[in-house]
Ligand code: IPD
């Protein structure tokens with residue numbers, strides 16, 4: 001695949017994600033039609049998740065029929081050229097009327113994340129990352145905060161029921177003990193984007209799935225963040241821990257999260 005082939009994919013999908021954003025926003029604004037159900041404890045699903053994923057799958061299949069597609073709702077298998085879709089990341093926010101949610105699409109070539117696009121339509125924000133070409137928010141270049149003092153750091157620690165609560169609580173405890181301010185925003189994809197634009201210093205989660213991070217890792221890395229090697233091993237199929245942070249805090253945050261030097265889901 002040539003750089004021109006990647007250009008074509010990037011620009012086509014930037015347009016597609018904007019259309020998907022209108023679709024998702026229409027559901028968000030008509031809360032009575034959201035059709036909220038639960039996939040499991042604290043695991044939310046709405047009609048919009050399926051509708052947005054179907055829309056993206058159909059369009060991608062027409063535009064790039066040779067590419068594979070993996071989606072949070074519909075699954076799929078990886079190949080050399082694969083799109084990884086989260087139709088609504090931050091579904092628990094979406095279902096409750098909180099605007100902190102996004103549509104996430106990443107493209108991997110031979111296992112390497114090349115393109116990442118996040119649209120947060122309720123916030124009016126579109127993030128784009130392209131390997132080797134930088135990261136933008138609404139067309140303007142973004143970069144990490146550059147903070148080096150953890151006592152001034154704002155750190156987001158993602159959570160799901162996939163990890164025992166004690167391990168999550170212990171990580172939060174180490175974060176506060178180190179002097180960080182800790183939060184959880186409910187969208188792992190936007191958590192990575194917020195490291196990229198310096199709204200936070202770090203995003204970490206002890207286990208997260210590929211669709212949550214496939215776009216955000218490109219955006220954050222291109223904005224200058226350290227990003228742990230999420231796609232090592234069987235990350236695409238089974239997920240992995242992730243640590244993403246402004247580089248000057250990497251060592252301290254590896255201690256806090258126990259992600260990186262010592263993998264936290266061992
Ligand atoms: C979840 C969110 C959450 C993260 C979880 C994800 P969903 O995705 O990104 O912030 O902590 O690991 O599963 O359910 O909102 O698509």
Ligand code: CA
Pocket residue numbers: 072086088089090211212
């Ligand atoms: Ca998700």
